[in-house]
Amino acid sequence: MQEKPFWWEAAAPIETDNQLPDRSVDVAIVGGGYTGLNAALTLLDAGKSVVVLEAEKPGFGASGRNGGMIGYMLKPGLGGLQSQYGAEKGCAIAVEAVKSIDHVQAVIAQNDIDCDLTMNGRQYPAVLEKHLKSMAKEAELRMKYLSVDEQIQIGDGYKEDVSTDLYVGGIQQAQTGGLHPGKYVKGLANVVLAKGGIIVGDCPVGGLKKESSGFSITTPSGHLKCSEVLIATNGYGGNLTPYLQKRIMPIGSTMIATEVLDKERVKSLFPTSRMITDSRNMLSYYRPSPDGQRVLLGGRPSILPASPAVQARALKKRLAEIFPQLATVDISHVWSGYVAYGFDALPVIGKHEGLYFAMGYCGSGVAMSGYLGHKVALKILGQSEGDTAFDDLPFPTRFYYNGRPWFVPVAMVGYSLRDRFGF
Template sequence: MMNSIPYWWRHAPPTPGKQQNVQSNCDVVIVGAGLTGLSAAIVLARAGKSVQVFDRGIAGAGASTQNGGILSGNLRMGLTASMAAYGPDRGLAMYKEAIDARRAFRDFVNAEGIKCDLQYNGRFTGAMTPRDFDGMKRAADEENEALGVDAQILERQDQNAMVGSDLYHGGIGRDDIGSMHPAKFYAGLLAVAINAGVTVHDNTAVLNVLDQNHVETLRGNVTADRVIVAMNGYADNSDAWLRKRVVPVTSRIIATDEIDTDVMARLMPRMGTFGEARYLGRYYRPSPDGKRILLGGRDVLVGANPAGAARRLADNVVAIFPELRGIGVDTHWAGQVAYTQDELPSIFERDGIIYACGYCGSGTVWAPWFGRKAAYRILGDERARSAFDCNPPKTIPLYNGRPWFLPFAIGYYGVRDWIAGR
């Protein structure tokens, strides 16, 4: 019988804090208590601001404790394409910012002493075809030269040092991309926020973001100097404007049954993290104790048949590692990520309200980074500057907050991947 509680919640379940009165006035209101919201709150509280963070559920129970814990800081567009699309300076600056954001995550965990199984055991991105591999080699050379990263090209005959699978036609290794236990990290972040003096209100939805100074909540109206909206993939009608600009996409993960230690050592020799160079590529990793494989992918069929979707993910484990045929799914779960039209993480203002969102499924590094940037904006601190500063995203044509087109879009990208594999 498959369990549908996130695997991570066994070790650090999101737990409601003590209920506190909602203050009708404060310096900053933050809507959403995920990584974005709490990271903003910590900077502001440490700068002496009174901060109330509201979450419509239990704090952390959105994507921030459910994710795969892979610290990719990924951008969907490659370096060369970004430089072509946004100009050489800005395109390069985006990639440099990703390096800074990854480093900042690591520094924060170390500085705060958060115990979250942070590991840097190598990242392998596999090529699905020889042609993909050629493109990946070019991209790795460009990134090494322009950014000084250490992207290692692994020919097919050498990839077994990273992954015990013959599926890939070579791949790229990175040692600066790590992994963590997301629920343990969130618990540590929440403790830092509370120690800094942040008030977190669980189960207190913001019903309406009225303007840059006023919100209506389930437990009363609040006036603040500034408002930050950090709802990402869970944006609801409290901000109908945002809902027309950011598309929520369901992401589902499974954790397999336990696997023998010697088998795990063969399949994942460095116990690193894994991805694929495809639009709808899978991502996977070992659990921090090295006993299970966690594998995820986009899932548009969640309402229809979650257990079936979980079994399809198990089939994907077997497609990569055929010796695991018959492997059981211990648990599966799904959460919401958010995409903007240009598929870039975005920080922007609308009439003075600050928004940070749209991490396109790679938010473990980006969400804390943009949360802090949002706070620096309010503080007038020059660290607010970002290559991702942008105007509010445009509305998505024919979109009213219900992503009816997703099955078609995912089908389209699936077909593109399939054609690329021919």
């Protein structure tokens, strides 16, 4: 069993020139994932000089570790957004997520990125009747206000998409889909380089200093001067900027990939090849691999930190609960990464003390991260097209949070108990 992302078999993070330019640039982007690379594309197309600084290699973080699922669901739900912000504002926020679907498709098409994009929909099966009732209410709101195509499936209707007896119904969505995340981020990086952008890998930023003419950035490779800085680190920012560190929580998620299976066997489990995310509080998300030869499953398998082997065993057990016929298959890969949450469980975009930022995708960032990367680049360019419904939302912290989410295991215990006893 390999302890690295399955995605890297076909698209390992690219090697880059680790030399900083010997001149000042217009924009320095900290973070070489979906957000930073999409922002770089927009800035380069506007004629700006851009350097992307990546602590590891482009796509090493969440952009090369996620499940590759494209969706428009925000964590508070449309009902929650309307309740908190009012009907009009709540809808405007939700519409941004729908727009992100169009953006990711456009970027892939315009730049001819081969990343196994398949927009064949998604299934959200419900474990309990009360889950299905709540999910159906949300689906009706989305269909009413967002003009999206969804079907509420009661009973065995969900089996059109996933062959298991575990669920009581589900919500089937069109206008969503999946891709190969490693190929997508590698393709973005190559397009940035082809357009004249500079990507400096293995180059963690150690310090940012505001100067009269812009910023000076300190790295192990030397200093870089620039006019503007974009922080696009999501759950990997560490203590680089205290303001963001106090507001963004990195939360671990783990995935496994099975050994190679017969394609017909995988097809029998996923007849439509749709992406699947269930309704548990400690949810599972799973899918067939793009080549149709493996099953991939992700979630949060352990409350306390555990070795990759322990996490793999826990996720394999979960896989066997869904598909008992896979109980004896081997696991070929296990890997983990960080998703990023804010306390309002919404993406954030803005500017603080001269630094632009976009992050906090709450585990649903394949489309939203690139979309907000594009939007924050438009803000840097001073264009009104960069305005979003997220702009005037609060970005809170908590007095007890210092950058280490020590309270997450406590919450996970509660979620696990609710799942076990059907609360």
